[in-house]
Amino acid sequence: MNKVSFIGLGVMGFPMAGHLQNSGYQVTVYNRTAKKAQDWLEQFGGAMAATPAEAAKDSDIVFICVGNDDDLRQVTLGPDGVFSGVKANAIVVDHTTASATVARELAQKANEMGIGFLDAPVSGGEAGAVNGQLTVMVGGEQNHYAIVESTMQAYAKFSKLLGPVGSGQLAKMMNQICIAGVVQGLAEALHFGQNAGLDCMQVVEVISQGAAGSWQMDNRHKTMLNNEYDFGFAVDWMRKDLDIALTEAKNNGSTLPLTALVDQFYADVQKNGGNRWDTSSLLTRL
C-alpha cells in the first residue's frame, strides 16, 4: 500500500497530501488548477498527473477532497475521472463533505468495478489539516477500512468506522448541526455582554471553564470581539453543509428548527458580503 494518489489540493487537500508524502508514501497528485499541483510538488516532491484517471492508475488508495457532490461526481464518474483509471482492488477514500446519497451512488459503482469506497469527511479545519490533527468519520465496509486506517494516520489524530457507506457523511451532518447552534449561542452571548457593558474577554476567561465552554468559545471569542473574520471555515461552505443536513433531515423525518434558522442567518451574512468569512461571523448580523 505504498502508492497512493490525492485528488484536490485545496485548503484541506494540499497539507493532507503533504503529510502522506512526508510519511513515506509515493503520492501522485491531481488538481484542476495545475499551478497548485506544481506548488505542491515543489514543496513535497512526489508526482503530478494531468487527469484524475491518470493519478489513480497505479494507486492502491485514491484519496479525494473536492468541494461538493457535483465536483465529486465530476472527478470520479467524469470522462477522465478516477473510476476510469483506477486498478482493481484499489480503495477510493472520499474526504469531501458531501451527501450520503452521492456516497451510496459511488459505492455502488465501485462495488460493480471490484474496488472499495469509503466516505470519510473530516473535522478540524485548515489548522487540523496543516498539523495532521484531523478527525475522520467513516462509512463503508470494515475490510476496506482496515486497509486504509493506518495510512490516514498521516494526517488524522482519530478516525472511526461508524457504519455502512453514507454513515461518515451522516455523522458529519450531526457535527455541523451541533456547530450551527453553538456558534449562534456564542454570538448572542457576546452581543449581550457588549451591550451590558461587560469586559467580554474577562467573562469568557471565566465561563469557558464551566458548562458553557466549547471549541468555538476557546478558539473564536477573541477574533469575534475584534471583528475579524477573514480566515477559517467559510460561510459558503457552511451553507452547503447545512443544506445537505436539512435535505437529509426531510428524508429521515427529523425536525431541525434551530439549524434551519441559523442557515437563514448565514444567508443574511452572505447578503452582507460575508461569503468567505469564518462561520463565527454570525455576530456581525447582531
Ligand SMILES: NC(=O)c1ccc[n+]([C@@H]2O[C@H](COP(=O)([O-])OP(=O)(O)OC[C@H]3O[C@@H](n4cnc5c(N)ncnc54)[C@H](OP(=O)(O)O)[C@@H]3O)[C@@H](O)[C@H]2O)c1
Ligand atoms: N476548509 C475547511 O476548514 C474544511 C473543514 C472540514 C471539511 N471541509 C470540506 O472539505 C472539502 C474541501 O474543502 P477545502 O477548504 O479544501 O476547499 P477548497 O480550498 O475550495 O478546495 C477545493 C478543491 O477541490 C477542487 N475542485 C473543486 N471542484 C472541482 C471540480 N469540479 N473538478 C476538479 N476539482 C475540483 C479545487 O480545485 P481548484 O484548485 O482547481 O479550484 C480544489 O483543489 C469541502 O467539501 C469542505 O466542505 C473543509
